Amino acid sequence: xxxxxxxxxxxxxxxGLENREEVKPESALVxxxxxESIDFVEIFYEIENQFGVKIKVQEIAQxxxxxxxxxxxxxxxxxxxxxxxxxxxxxDRFVEGLTIRELFExxxxxxxxxxxxxxxSVL
Amino acid sequence: MSEKSQFLKExxxxxxxxxxxSKRALPSNIVEQIISMAKLxxxxxxxxxxxxEVVNSSETISKIAVAVEERLNASAAxxxxxxxxxxxxxxxxxxFFKEAPTLLIPHFRVSPTMRALLRxxxxxxxxxxxxxxxxxxxxxxxxxxxxxxxxxxxxxCYMTGPLIASDTIAQILQLPKEREIGAxxxxxxxx
Numbered sequence: 001x002x003x004x005x006x007x008x009x010x011x012x013x014x015x016g017l018e019n020r021e022e023v024k025p026e027s028a029l030v031x032x033x034x035x036e037s038i039d040f041v042e043i044f045y046e047i048e049n050q051f052g053v054k055i056k057v058q059e060i061a062q063x064x065x066x067x068x069x070x071x072x073x074x075x076x077x078x079x080x081x082x083x084x085x086x087x088x089x090x091x092d093r094f095v096e097g098l099t100i101r102e103l104f105e106x107x108x109x110x111x112x113x114x115x116x117x118x119x120x121s122v123l
Numbered sequence: 124m125s126e127k128s129q130f131l132k133e134x135x136x137x138x139x140x141x142x143x144x145s146k147r148a149l150p151s152n153i154v155e156q157i158i159s160m161a162k163l164x165x166x167x168x169x170x171x172x173x174x175x176e177v178v179n180s181s182e183t184i185s186k187i188a189v190a191v192e193e194r195l196n197a198s199a200a201x202x203x204x205x206x207x208x209x210x211x212x213x214x215x216x217x218x219f220f221k222e223a224p225t226l227l228i229p230h231f232r233v234s235p236t237m238r239a240l241l242r243x244x245x246x247x248x249x250x251x252x253x254x255x256x257x258x259x260x261x262x263x264x265x266x267x268x269x270x271x272x273x274x275x276x277x278x279x280c281y282m283t284g285p286l287i288a289s290d291t292i293a294q295i296l297q298l299p300k301e302r303e304i305g306a307x308x309x310x311x312x313x314x
Contacts, residue, residue: 041240
C-alpha cells in the first residue's frame with residue numbers, strides 16, 4: 001500500500017467516511033471532506049503513529065510559504081510563491097492572490113501525501 | 124404559549140415507549156425522513172462522529188435478540204440463586220425490540236483528540252470526559268430520532284438495556300471497530 005492509499009485509509013474514521021473511494025486524492029480536506037481545524041490534531045497524530053513523521057499545522061496552512069519577505073501581500077500570495085507551491089506540490093492550481101485561508105481550505109489529500117513522502121525521504 | 128411551543132408540548136405528551144410492536148411494515152422512505160431530521164441534532168465534535176445503522180432484516184433482529192438473551196443468561200448465572208430470577212424478569216424488557224419491523228441503531232466514535240494533544244500526559248479523567256461527551260451527544264441524537272418518529276406517526280422505544288450485549292451486536296452489524304452503539308431504537312406500530 002503506497003503513501004496515498006495508506007493516508008486515505010487513515011482518514012476514513014476521522015472524517016466519518018466508509019469507503020476509500022470517498023477520499024479522492026484531489027479532494028480538499030476542509031472544503032470537500034469537511035475536516036475542521038481540531039480534526040488536524042488527530043490526523044497529525046495518526047500520521048506520526050503510522051508514518052513516523054511529524055507535521056505542523058503551518059505546513060498544512062502553507063503559511064510557511066508566507067514567511068519570506070514579499071511572499072505575501074495583504075494576506076495574499078505573490079506570483080513567486082504560487083510558482084513555488086505549484087512546483088513543490090506538482091500542481092497548477094496555485095495562483096497569485098490566493099489567501100492563506102484559501103490555501104488551507106483547498107489543501108488536498110494528495111498534497112498531504114506529498115508532504116509525508118518528502119519528510120520520509122529525509123529520515 | 125406560542126403555536127410552536129404548543130405543538131412541541133403535544134408532541135412530547137403524545138410520545139410513548141412502545142413495548143409491544145406489531146409486524147405492520149413501515150411506509151417507504153419513513154426511515155430516511157426520521158434520519159434526515161435526526162441529523163439536525165447537536166453533537167460534540169460534529170456530524171462525522173456519529174451515524175445511524177438501519178436494520179430491516181428480521182433475521183438480523185432475531186440474531187440480536189439471541190445475543191441479548193445469551194448475555195442476560197450468562198450474567199444471571201453469575202448471580203446469587205435468589206437474585207437471578209429477579210434479574211431475568213427485569214431482563215425481559217431488554218427484548219421489546221424483537222418483533223419490531225425496523226431497528227435504528229445510533230452509533231458514535233470517541234475522537235482521541237486529548238490523547239493526540241497530551242500524549243503520555245493524558246489523564247484517565249480527561250479520557251473519560253472525552254468519552255462522556257460522545258455518550259451524552261448520542262443521547263441527543265436518539266432523542267431527536269424519537270421525536271422525529273412521533274411527528275411522523277411512528278412509534279418507538281429508547282432502549283439501552285440490549286446494550287448489555289453491545290459488543291456482539293456491533294459484530295453482527297459489522298460496525299467499524301472504532302464505533303460504539305449508543306442505543307437501540309425499534310420503530311413501528313404498537314399492537
